[in-house]
Amino acid sequence: MLYHLLYPLHEYFSVFNVFRYITFRCIGAALTAFLLVMVLGPVFITWLKERQIGQVVRDDGPESHYCKRGVPTMGGLLILAAVVSTTLLWVDLYNLFVWLILAVMLWFGAIGAYDDYRKIRKQNSKGLSVRGKLLLQGAGAGAAAAALFLMPGFDGHLSFPFFKEFRPDLGVWYTLFALLVVVGASNAVNLTDGLDGLVTGPVVITGTVYLMFSYLAGHAVLASYLQIPYVPGAGEVAVFSGALVGASLGFLWFNTYPAQVFMGDVGSLAIGAALGMVAIITKQEFLLAIVGGIFVMEALSVILQVSFFKMSGGKRIFLMAPFHHHFEKKGWQEPKVVVRFWIISIVLGLLAIATLKLR
Numbered sequence: 156m157l158y159h160l161l162y163p164l165h166e167y168f169s170v171f172n173v174f175r176y177i178t179f180r181c182i183g184a185a186l187t188a189f190l191l192v193m194v195l196g197p198v199f200i201t202w203l204k205e206r207q208i209g210q211v212v213r214d215d216g217p218e219s220h221y222c223k224r225g226v227p228t229m230g231g232l233l234i235l236a237a238v239v240s241t242t243l244l245w246v247d248l249y250n251l252f253v254w255l256i257l258a259v260m261l262w263f264g265a266i267g268a269y270d271d272y273r274k275i276r277k278q279n280s281k282g283l284s285v286r287g288k289l290l291l292q293g294a295g296a297g298a299a300a301a302a303l304f305l306m307p308g309f310d311g312h313l314s315f316p317f318f319k320e321f322r323p324d325l326g327v328w329y330t331l332f333a334l335l336v337v338v339g340a341s342n343a344v345n346l347t348d349g350l351d352g353l354v355t356g357p358v359v360i361t362g363t364v365y366l367m368f369s370y371l372a373g374h375a376v377l378a379s380y381l382q383i384p385y386v387p388g389a390g391e392v393a394v395f396s397g398a399l400v401g402a403s404l405g406f407l408w409f410n411t412y413p414a415q416v417f418m419g420d421v422g423s424l425a426i427g428a429a430l431g432m433v434a435i436i437t438k439q440e441f442l443l444a445i446v447g448g449i450f451v452m453e454a455l456s457v458i459l460q461v462s463f464f465k466m467s468g469g470k471r472i473f474l475m476a477p478f479h480h481h482f483e484k485k486g487w488q489e490p491k492v493v494v495r496f497w498i499i500s501i502v503l504g505l506l507a508i509a510t511l512k513l514r
Contacts, residue, residue, distance in 0.1 A: 156242050157183075177390045180245045184394050185401035188241040191235055192405025200416050203227035210417050211274045224447055226414060229271050230406060232424015235264050238429075239400040242395045248254035250391040251306065255299055256432045257395075262295035263341055263428035275369040282388050282420070292338045292428075296447045299432065300333035303389045311341060312434035314438045316510040318444060319382040343450035344427030346477045349462065351414035353408040353479060357500040358426055359400055364446045364504050365433045366396035369412035371511075381511050384438035392436055397428065412490045449500050450477060453477040 158174050165172040173179050173212035187324035203209075239257055259430050272284040303309055305328070311329030312322045325332055348354040371377050372389025403426075409415045418426075427450070434443040446449050462471050474484035482492045 156248065156401075158245065172289060177373070177393055180365060180394050180505075181370070181397035182199040183277060184237050184241050184245040185395075185397040185404075187244060188237045188398040188401035191237040191241065192402050196232060196405065196416075197368070199341050200227050203416065210356050211278055218344035226417060228275070228417040229268065229421050230379035230410065231264065231267065231418035231420075231421040231425060232373065234402045234418060234422050235260065235425055238395070238398045241381070241398040241401070245398070246394045247391050248351075250388055252388055252436050253391050253395050254415065255303060256392065256429055256436070259295060259299045259432050260425045260429040263292065264421050264425035266291045266295075267345075267422065267424035271418040275428070278365075283417050284331050287511045289338065291340065292341060292424075293334060296334045296337035296341075296428065297330065298325075298331040300335065303435065304330050306354065312384070313440065314384050316439075316442050319372055319511055322384075330444070332440075333435045335498065336435055336443070339360065339454070340431030340434070340443060340447070340450065341424045341427035343447070343454035344430070345420060345423040346451040347450050347479070348418060348423040349479055350483075350489050350493050351412040352394045352410050353406055353496060355410050355418070356422060356497040359407070360428075360497075360500045360504040361430055361443075361446050361450075361483070362396050362400040362403065364442075364507050365437065366393045366400060367508065368437050368439050368442070369396055369433065372439070374444070383511070386436065386438055389437050392433055396427075396433060399426070400442075412493065442507055444502050445510070446500075448503040449496055454481065456481070 158180065161171050161174050164173075165175070183229065189300040207225075208227060208229055210223050210228045239261070242253060242257065266283070266288060270288065273279075274282040281424035304311065311325040311327065311332075313325065313329075313332075315321055344354060344358070349355065368383075369389050371381060371383060372386045373388060373393070375385050375387075406416075406418065406422075410418065410478055428446065430443065434440050454477075456473060457476045460471060460473055460476035473481040475481055479492050479496065483489065
């Protein structure tokens with residue numbers, strides 16, 4: 156909105172020419188989203204407390220989590236509100252990529268909100284059934300993938316980190332691949348959201364890395380120089396990524412140990428889906444497995460645990476899944492688990508950036 160309102164004034168006042176630069180609007184979006192969450196956070200947390208929208212803790216979880224019962228949840232609503240409003244404020248509103256990301260984010264946020272609502276109303280940590288959740292997620296992700304594939308100039312080619320020439324074309328099957336990326340990313344981020352600040356840190360890091368790749372993918376000269384896929388219009392996705400990073404940083408202020416608020420499924424499912432969409436649009440789908448390695452590790456730990464439990468007749472690989480609970484069961488304090496996972500996420504983020512030159 157600011158881009159359309161203020162940039163035309165550059166003909167009269169040169170200072171407004173700055174709004175043409177994506178880098179400036181990325182910074183503006185990040186700072187705006189951060190300040191919105193910081194200012195509205197205390198009011199929103201009070202509002203959640205007054206309505207008794209509190210966390211429901213699973214009975215078989217670590218004993219140290221019992222004290223989290225009743226802590227305000229569904230804080231993801233604040234993140235979504237900040238990201239959407241800030242993105243619309245700073246982005247080029249004619250960019251279809253951004254509208255598609257926001258639509259997917261809100262769809263998955265609605266699924267998460269309903270899941271959170273069921274948990275709170277029934278005071279049960281199960282919420283929406285796995286089948287129901289996957290069906291709704293698949294419908295939204297499938298529609299978005301089809302719409303993206305039908306956009307002029309968008310194709311079904313894949314891009315692999317460390318390889319510059321290997322770009323197989325999936326054709327129409329790319330829509331199924333994109334669906335799996337979005338749904339997988341959404342649920343992986345959701346599974347990671349189990350400790351104070353654990354998921355928010357990697358989200359900031361992943362969002363920052365994709366902010367960089369979005370900008371590069373949308374810049375013809377830089378994309379050609381770095382030998383990554385050029386996607387016209389992808390630069391505006393960097394503005395969205397900036398808003399996501401800023402809002403997540405602001406939320407981390409209240410979400411760090413001991414957490415004053417949790418994001419809930421409304422936040423984690425939506426953010427994961429949005430990151431999946433950004434990865435697809437920038438043609439850096441497999442990069443998400445590197446920079447989002449923490450999310451992958453958490454999801455795999457659950458898959459392995461459940462599969463091994465069924466095949467072995469009740470035996471377990473980990474003391475508890477997702478993976479972060481395994482370390483808690485071994486006696487690690489919650490802040491130690493969180494910070495060490497952040498460190499791993501930072502290293503993975505640096506590795507992801509290094510793939511720009513290692514091709």
